Amino acid sequence: MASGSLESIHVLHVDDEPDFADVAADFIKREDNRFDVEVATDPNEAFDSLNGGQFDCIVSDYDMPKQNGIEFLETIRENYPDIPFILFTGKGSEEVASDAISAGVTDYLQKGSGTSQYTVLANRIRNAVTRYDAQAELADREKRLNLFFEQSPLGVVEWDDQFNLARINEAGEDILGYTQDDLRGHSWEKIVPESDRDAVGDVVTNLLEDKGGYYSINENIRKDGERIICEWHNRVVTDEDGSVVAIFSQFQDITERKKQVRENDRRRHRLEQILKTVPGCVVQLDANGEFMLANDRAEEVLGLDSDAVTDRAYNDPEWKIRDLNGDPIPDEELPFRRVRDTGKPVYGAKHAIEWPDGTQKELLVNGAPLFDDDGNVDSVVCSLTDITEQRNRERELQKTQRRLKLALETTETGVYEWDIETDDVVWDDSLEQVMGIEPGEFEGTFQAFADRVHPEDLPQVEEQIDHAVETESMYRTEFRMKKADGDYQWVEARGRIIQDEGNDRMIGVHRDITEQKVQERALDRQRSLLKAQQEAMIDGLVVVNEHGNMVSYNDRLLDLWGIPQELAESQDESPVLDWVTDQLNSPEKFLNKVEHLYENPEETSRDEINLADGRVFDRYTAPVIGESGVHYGRLWMFRDITQQKERETELERQNDRLEEFASVVSHDLRNPLNVAQGRLELSMEECDSKHLSRVEDALERSQTLIDDLLTLARDGREVSNIEAVNLEILADSCWHNVATGEATVRVETDRTIRADRSRLQRLLGNLYRNAVDHGGNDVAVTVGDLADGFYIEDDGPGIPADEQDDVLKSGYSTTEEGTGFGLNIVQRIVESHGWEMRIAESSTGGARFEIIDVESPPADE
Secondary structure, three states, rough: OOOOOOEEEEEEEEEEOOOHHHHHHHHHHHOOOOEEEEEOOOHHHHHHHHHHOOOEEEEEOOOOOOOOOHHHHHHHHHHHOOEEEEEEEOOOOHHHHHHHHHHHOOEEEEEOOOOOOHHHHHHHHHHHHHHHHHHHHHHHHHHHHHHHHHHOOOEEEEOOOOOEEEEEEEHHHHHHHOOHHOOOOOOOHHHHOOOHHHHHHHHHHHHHOOOOOEEEEEEEEEOOEEEEEEEEEEEEOOOOOOEEEEEEEEEEEOHHHHHHHHHHHHHHHHHHHOOOOOOOEEEEEOOEEEEEEOHHHHHHHHHHOOOOOOOEEEEOOEEEEOOOOOOOHHHHHHHHHHHHHHOOOOEEEEEEEEEOOOOOOEEEEEEEEEEEOOOOOOEEEEEEOOOHHHHHHHHHHHHHHHHHHHHHHHHEEEEEEEEEEEEEEEHHHHHHHHHOOOOOOOOOOHHEEEEOOOOOHHHHHHHHHHHHHHHOOEEOOOOOOOOOOOOOOEEEEEEEEEOOOEEEEEEEEEOOHHHHHHHHHHHHHHHHHHHHHHHOOOOEEEEEOOOOEEEEOOHHHHHOOOOOHHHHHOOOOOHHHHHHHHEEEEEHHHHHHHHHHHOOOOEEEEEEEEEOOOEEEEEEEEEEEEOOOOOOEEEEEEEEEEHHHHHHHHHHHHHHHHHHHHHHHHHHHHHHHHHHHHHHHHHHHHOOOOOHHHHHHHHHHHHHHHHHHHHHHOOOOOOOOOOEEEHHHHHHHHOOOOOOOOOOOEEEOOOEEEEEHHHHHHHHHHHHHHHHHHHOOEEEEEEEOOOOEEEEOOOOOOOHHHHOHHOOOOOOOOOOOOOOOOHHHHHHHHOOOOEEEEEEEEOOOOOOOOOOOOOOOOOOO
């Protein structure tokens, strides 16, 4: 049942009190996030969960109505004998504990008070699962080791730390003729003859000292006295402290193999004499690819000295062996390996070898096996032929063919041949592909070709062909041809008459130019649209290419500069540039700018230039860059802004006068009013008169009028201090700066906008005061979002439709106390930002002011 992994621990908690079980589950999960706890309220439900899932541990209460914890444990052990089981019970008697241990409980824990008991429970669960996983892993390892020991085809011996035999498998008994009982407890000397004991004794000493692996070959004595030669692979097994736990040896009888080696040596000598007489390059390789011998031709083909090859290998790591496509060949796929592994000859294998000095050859390899007396492959004989030059010629031919094929495919081109005398027409498969027909379906006559030509184009095609035949000149024309699917495509056909043994033939190509025709029409349409757009512009426009030639311009450019038509049609920038600079106040500055922009082709620029006749042009220039990033030249645009500059100058003068007026009002009027206010206060202290209170109202109204007039004068100017403003924060702070009585505000926006903070603050303040003045001290005001701006509305009496235009006029007020400038100031602030304000009715019938065309700052501002 256990998952065997501590990355997560799945626990089944069985308790008839579900609330307690849920609390316990939550606490032990909090102790360790690896815990995944499922709760069951009785043993039956628990068994359903066990049958449907994997659990690492079971935690169970003792006192449950249907079955107590011990009975539940006994049932669990019948079905799941190994899963950890913790009895977590409030019944803490010695008898319960004893019964639980007898029933095979993993751990026993008594419930207590407080949450610390869950920490203890979590630790007990972790420990139980860890012990169980460790025991299961150890048992699995022992099982695998025993399987290896018993089922190994080689002889296997286990020695103790004194190198006495502890056990031997059946294969080892067959090799030595002894049973395990014959050898158990005996030293290695029992199976080693006197002549080899010193050498084997050294192996044993080295093994015990090095505590690692060791390989040896020595004679052994069977029980019947026969001497055999065995190959031994030994390994010392140590524990974590480095102490020797056991020593294992694998061995096999190689007596016959050794005999065969000696026989092979004799055969090799005979084969060597034969191979040296063969005219081609012939080598003999052993099973590992090492050279056993090679004839004299090996030096020419492989660069090997035939008298010194035994220290080299055909699959030498320094030899890069690849297939003819340049991909590495796996060792097992080498020709000699295939011969060795299959025992069958290999003919016509090809591969390339590159040596460390960079030399590379391509070889044709034939290989055949040599067998020993038992029919096993003893070695491989290979003949090697250098085909490098032949392959180079083949590659050049293939490369030429591929280039031709690729050229035909990429240009949608097909080849045809027409025998003029027989009227036979042959279409290459490339042309059939272009026309969309299956190979071999073309009828093969001139008439079949003509039937596919569009009827409107056929006369010109026949005329061009006749002319080419009569004059033996090149045939070239464009026409439409019907494809296999019935659609027409545009093709360009070329051909030339050639004579072959007196027989005239035309050989040529058809190229699909449908897309080119579509592009030409699209380009012509685009040019027409572009020209129309250029002429519709109020700006003078010219595009100058990278060579300084005018490639496009509109009539407005000629009108602005007075450039003669014939001068513009020259398409040369130089005379036009001279004409333009002659009209400038600072031609040198103009030319320096042009030079700078051509040295910095990616730069965009906008500035103003002054003409000698007093006009001012706005100049904009930008590079013309294609989708691929190629620079095609530069766009220049000119706009006459003379009147605009004059208006700006006049506006500046008006603003200066307005500022001067505001200063006079602020200084020269406020001082007398302040004097009058002071005298009034003194008079009111000396006498009581209703006339004095009227004078006080008049003075206060005059102060308010002066404040509104100053605000109107200054806030109506164009804004310059634009920044990102959080409307929610500003709307809230403005409300607290206005005397609003019991009125309330609800801000339903978190928008950030671009505005002059101080003027936006004044706009909000004026609209707040307007709402309180007209809606009363308990009015409710809302600030919210619009798609392109924001609104301020109230639940007051609203503004009648016939008065909505009047309320924005200077001095218009519906109350005796109002100056009539509040909403006019709001309108001026809106206009100075380039916004628009609309007056509407709120959802409750009150006034609603919508501010639109408001910009938001970029995301990174």
